[in-house]
Amino acid sequence: MDTMTPKKENRSIVMNMPVAEAFIPLAAAFVNQAAQGLGLDEEGADALSLATEEVIAYLARMAQVEQDVDIRCSAGSCFIETKISLPVRELQLHAFNMTATVNADDEAGLDQMELLIASRMTDRFHITRSAGQRLVLALIKELPYPEIKRDTPSPTPGKLSQYTLQAADAAYVKWFLRLVTQYYPDALFPLDFRYPGKVVDMAAGGDYQIVTAKGPAGELGGGIAWRWEGRKTVELFGPYIFQEHGDPQMARDLMDGCIGHVARTSALALINRMPTPDLPEGYLEALEPKRNDISGDDGSPARARFRMMVEETGEVVWAHPDVVGFLQSEYRRLVFPRDIQTAGSDGEADEPFSVLSAEIDRRLSVATLRPIWPGADNAKNMAAHVELLGREAMATILFEMDLGQPWQAGFTPGLIALGFFPRMILPHAGSADLLIFQLRTDA
Amino acid sequence: MTMNDACMNKMAIDRLVPDHIKCFEAYIPSKPDDVLMKMTGCSRLLRLNNNENPLGPPPAARKIIETFPPPRASVYPSGDAYHLRCKLADRFGLHPDQFLVGNGANEVIAFVIKAFCQEGDNIVTADKTFAVYEWVATFSGFEARLVPLQDFAFDDAGMLARIDERTKILFVCNPNNPTGTYWSEERLRRFLDRVAGRQIVVVDEAYCEFVEQPDFPDGLGLIAEYPNLVVFRTFSKMYALAGLRIGYLAGDRDVVDIIRRTCVVYSVNGLAQEAALKALDDHEHILATRALVRDAKAMLTRELDHLGLTHVSGEGNFLMVRLPMSDTLAYRKLMTHGVMVRSMAGFRFPNWIRITVGLPDAMHALVEALAEMLHHDR
Ligand SMILES: Cc1ncc(COP(=O)(O)O)c(C=O)c1O
Numbered sequence: 001m002d003t004m005t006p007k008k009e010n011r012s013i014v015m016n017m018p019v020a021e022a023f024i025p026l027a028a029a030f031v032n033q034a035a036q037g038l039g040l041d042e043e044g045a046d047a048l049s050l051a052t053e054e055v056i057a058y059l060a061r062m063a064q065v066e067q068d069v070d071i072r073c074s075a076g077s078c079f080i081e082t083k084i085s086l087p088v089r090e091l092q093l094h095a096f097n098m099t100a101t102v103n104a105d106d107e108a109g110l111d112q113m114e115l116l117i118a119s120r121m122t123d124r125f126h127i128t129r130s131a132g133q134r135l136v137l138a139l140i141k142e143l144p145y146p147e148i149k150r151d152t153p154s155p156t157p158g159k160l161s162q163y164t165l166q167a168a169d170a171a172y173v174k175w176f177l178r179l180v181t182q183y184y185p186d187a188l189f190p191l192d193f194r195y196p197g198k199v200v201d202m203a204a205g206g207d208y209q210i211v212t213a214k215g216p217a218g219e220l221g222g223g224i225a226w227r228w229e230g231r232k233t234v235e236l237f238g239p240y241i242f243q244e245h246g247d248p249q250m251a252r253d254l255m256d257g258c259i260g261h262v263a264r265t266s267a268l269a270l271i272n273r274m275p276t277p278d279l280p281e282g283y284l285e286a287l288e289p290k291r292n293d294i295s296g297d298d299g300s301p302a303r304a305r306f307r308m309m310v311e312e313t314g315e316v317v318w319a320h321p322d323v324v325g326f327l328q329s330e331y332r333r334l335v336f337p338r339d340i341q342t343a344g345s346d347g348e349a350d351e352p353f354s355v356l357s358a359e360i361d362r363r364l365s366v367a368t369l370r371p372i373w374p375g376a377d378n379a380k381n382m383a384a385h386v387e388l389l390g391r392e393a394m395a396t397i398l399f400e401m402d403l404g405q406p407w408q409a410g411f412t413p414g415l416i417a418l419g420f421f422p423r424m425i426l427p428h429a430g431s432a433d434l435l436i437f438q439l440r441t442d443a
Numbered sequence: 444m445t446m447n448d449a450c451m452n453k454m455a456i457d458r459l460v461p462d463h464i465k466c467f468e469a470y471i472p473s474k475p476d477d478v479l480m481k482m483t484g485c486s487r488l489l490r491l492n493n494n495e496n497p498l499g500p501p502p503a504a505r506k507i508i509e510t511f512p513p514p515r516a517s518v519y520p521s522g523d524a525y526h527l528r529c530k531l532a533d534r535f536g537l538h539p540d541q542f543l544v545g546n547g548a549n550e551v552i553a554f555v556i557k558a559f560c561q562e563g564d565n566i567v568t569a570d571k572t573f574a575v576y577e578w579v580a581t582f583s584g585f586e587a588r589l590v591p592l593q594d595f596a597f598d599d600a601g602m603l604a605r606i607d608e609r610t611k612i613l614f615v616c617n618p619n620n621p622t623g624t625y626w627s628e629e630r631l632r633r634f635l636d637r638v639a640g641r642q643i644v645v646v647d648e649a650y651c652e653f654v655e656q657p658d659f660p661d662g663l664g665l666i667a668e669y670p671n672l673v674v675f676r677t678f679s680k681m682y683a684l685a686g687l688r689i690g691y692l693a694g695d696r697d698v699v700d701i702i703r704r705t706c707v708v709y710s711v712n713g714l715a716q717e718a719a720l721k722a723l724d725d726h727e728h729i730l731a732t733r734a735l736v737r738d739a740k741a742m743l744t745r746e747l748d749h750l751g752l753t754h755v756s757g758e759g760n761f762l763m764v765r766l767p768m769s770d771t772l773a774y775r776k777l778m779t780h781g782v783m784v785r786s787m788a789g790f791r792f793p794n795w796i797r798i799t800v801g802l803p804d805a806m807h808a809l810v811e812a813l814a815e816m817l818h819h820d821r
Contacts, residue, residue, distance in 0.1 A: 283769060308771035310786075313473055314482030337482040337483045
């Protein structure tokens with residue numbers, strides 16, 4: 001085992017240009033050729049460059065002063081990403097709501113929402129505000145991979161009396177995925193696992209790490225996989241044991257192996273949203289409260305689980321009074337020392353326009369909203385976003401609130417009125433903990 | 444400066460940061476006692492997490508601390524701990540220039556790595572040992588090759604097998620924190636013979652004063668025979684001066700001459716130097732501490748057996764316990780009882796905790812808290 005870093009740096013090509021109608025073709029051509037050069041097929045590159053055109057055209061019409069944008073095309077392990085970033089003054093920010101149109105006065109139809117149109121041409125789309133106050137629009141197109149063939153079942157290896165843990169190479173990654181997809185229901189592995197070529201590329205790029213239990217003759221007894229979610233959280237999948245009655249010792253060894261790799265990295269928490277029946281007792285804790293009062297359950301019986309990688313030292317979190325009860329009971333259940341301070345509007349003067357960032361994953365049909373700027377119109381703005389995302393057929397709509405940012409608490413009443421409920425706390429996943437709200441599907 | 448400029452500056456700074464620093468996360472030390480007690484709502488805090496000596500500094504060192512004249516705080520200390528090095532030389536039969544004193548043994552780890560490693564080099568150590576060798580190598584941009592422990596002990600053959608032409612330093616923690624295992628003199632000699640002077644071998648003896656085994660090697664005594672051997676010691680553990688931050692390394696004069704080029708002068712304060720000098724003379728303190736650790740370990744292991752918990756203890760003032768739950772959860776639960784232990788996921792021992800063995804009252808409080816925690820968990 002050697003010291004692990006979260007992930008390799010991506011290859012990228014950067015262009016800087018003025019935001020002006022005249023340069024739209026240049027941006028489009030740049031993105032098209034860069035994307036193809038980085039390995040995207042023609043069709044994908046066309047989509048990405050059309051999306052870029054939409055975004056730049058939008059920026060050009062919106063910009064009041066001459067401005068430059070950086071356009072960066074990078075190759076991820078299994079996708080091509082175009083990031084368009086520009087400095088944005090706070091007054092202009094609200095134009096980056098997904099629901100915004102150039103002409104905010106007339107109630108423009110969905111077809112005039114350029115950012116939405118751009119998002120439709122991509123697999124993943126998000127707008128974020130980076131450190132240094134730059135606004136970043138990310139357009140992501142996945143590389144195409146064939147789906148795994150499940151028609152020729154692999155034989156089970158049977159009980160291994162001896163095995164060693166090893167990082168899987170490409171051949172073992174594929175074998176591992178064949179067995180996982182064959183022996184486990186779809187709810188217990190990520191969608192990526194149905195695309196072996198993709199997982200091989202992601203593993204090579206450091207996006208997935210897969211460790212297998214390998215017998216003396218090279219037999220594959222089981223395995224575990226994990227990937228980074230940002231710098232502080234690692235999501236774990238498995239453990240998967242390919243034996244009829246399991247192998248608790250192997251499962252424990254795989255867990256120890258995974259935790260050993262993640263220890264001493266920047267990860268503060270390990271989460272497992274799809275725990276398998278092989279998960280050994282005592283390693284992970286329940287992340288979510290028991291959900292008997294909640295409709296819109298995704299049908300999977302096991303609750304998400306987690307463990308901290310580091311010793312908890314306690315901190316202050318900020319919350320609206322409406323969720324303090326939930327937080328108190330959750331922090332008590334999780335035994336997290338937290339000083340919960342209430343925050344919210346006390347009638348002080350507000351900014352007029354709120355800003356939300358949206359992340360849309362069309363493959364999983366999950367949308368995540370994050371507050372970027374507070375504003376008096378936040379309830380209305382969220383309602384508009386929810387309506388739009390509903391029409392875009394997003395099955396799951398989440399709202400991520402950073403409990404380290406007092407102003408974000410101001411979104412709580414609006415969320416609850418719209419039918420969101422506080423679902424779980426992700427410890428240390430933001431500047432403090434994140435509180436995840438989810439929209440009730442019957443709302 | 445406009446906002447645009449500020450953005451550009453931040454981007455420019457980002458370009459200055461080397462990849463190995465981008466990937467590295469700063470160590471998060473625990474918060475001070477008063478903050479922790481407020482957060483966890485407990486009225487006392489028993490620190491059983493850092494392997495400190497609860498007896499406190501030896502009396503002669505205490506006296507130095509109590510009578511330190513305030514005006515001396517305005518004067519720089521000896522930049523190279525002159526008197527202390529002379530004392531160490533005298534005590535261990537070496538030359539004063541064979542010692543380098545640092546702001547804790549932690550600091551001298553960095554000196555050695557800086558002195559011998561350059562881009563592309565690597566160090567070899569164990570996966571489950573004191574973290575700082577691996578950390579300093581990693582954030583300095585060098586590869587840390589980690590060899591799994593065998594039966595909780597450093598694996599000599601495994602370490603030798605990982606050496607290549609870019610290996611500069613082998614770190615052995617003897618006895619090992621956290622497992623308490625050690626290499627006998629014979630085993631250490633065999634290892635040094637096999638390395639045959641091709642790499643620097645660091646033997647970290649932070650806990651050597653606790654060891655009573657006759658076959659435990661005295662690293663300092665081996666330097667004359669093995670000039671590539673560098674030994675670390677500290678005043679933080681047995682001598683209970685952790686708060687003053689002082690430790691040292693010893694080695695062959697030529698080797699130490701090289702390491703000295705990278706060392707930070709004036710990093711060790713005068714009070715620490717004087718207290719350490721006095722502490723060295725107190726053999727009674729060592730005997731009393733050993734007796735305390737021996738008795739407390741016997742009591743604690745009995746109680747842990749009672750609770751049905753697996754434990755591992757060897758040399759040193761600590762032991763490891765395996766729990767039927769996540770170690771970091773156990774940490775949080777024990778903190779609500781005012782008991783602070785070391786969770787071991789960071790040592791790659793998930794679901795284990797390490798306990799500093801100390802005063803009977805603290806041990807009883809720990810056992811009680813453990814019992815209650817396990818009871819609730821069932
Ligand atoms: C094995 C080992 N080496 C070195 C040190 C560092 O000691 P110091 O306090 O002198 O920096 C420690 C402290 O925990 C240790 O356990």
